[in-house]
Amino acid sequence: MKALLFINGIPPRTFPDIQEYNLIACTDGAFHYLKENHFPLDRLDFISGDCDCFDEEEGEWQEKFVYTPDQNKTDFYKALEIIVKKGFCQVDVYGASGGEQDHYLGNLTVAYLFKDKIKITFYDEYGKYFFIPSYFEVSQIRGKMISLVPYPVATKVYTTGLNWPLYGEDLSIIGRIGTRNFAVEDTFTCSYLEGGILLFIGK
Structure with missing residues (x-):
């Protein structure tokens, strides 16, 4: 089984074929670009985060939200925890690079911490890395x-x-x-x- 995860870096210019994935998720900082690009809500399994990116007008998107308030972990880390607990051994990640570079470096460290638990492949406009x-x-x-x-x-x-x-x-x-x-x-x-x-x- 393979999962797809969107996080809050630079959004992908094109989305991968979502039919290839058994689970699709995003962090709460990334759901805005999914919403703006009319990502099919029925294919999104969950949105993980501390709810600081939502407002009262998010409507049905809020129904996908999994509240993960632990400030000692990044949203990426907490999303991976959920995906691993669901039994997935492979995840493709979009939106890890670009934007604030401390986030990018933090994402790499999180991936290193999880490398023996799940195969993580990052994708951006330049290629892939893992x-x-x-x-x-x-x-x-x-x-x-x-x-x-x-x-x-x-x-x-x-x-x-x-x-x-x-x-x-x-x-x-x-x-x-x-x-x-x-x-x-x-x-x-x-x-x-x-x-x-x-x-x-x-x-």
Whole structure:
């Protein structure tokens, strides 16, 4: 089963095919752009947040609201908690980047905290990005931009299929990172010993 989640960054210019998803949700900061784009309310399962973005004229949208007032957690975090409790193992997220950059960095940290509980794939106008396991392989990738961002470190990193491959190097967020590479083969692989890697794949 796969879920779709909209959060409060820059709205997508085009929406994904909603028929691919078993559950669709948004945070209370994102429901406004769904409403403005006439998103079908009957396909929305819930809206999560602390209710600070609603007014008395929201009408039937309020019926989808799940009140999650914990100020020690972000709305993104609380929405993921609900999705995980419902038994989902995969979620596509739109609206994580853009806008206030502290929100964006916070969203990445939340994704890191959940990476062993649910597969989270972020989408924006430039491509997609997600945390990868210690061995990862993807095909049909030739010509696409590939960036590896250690989170915060990744040791003994090996890659194949890239213009500038890695042969057991260590990466660090305060040292060497692996951005703006590109795939020269159809299949790209990456392995590492310890740490975490946030992988960006351009369109």
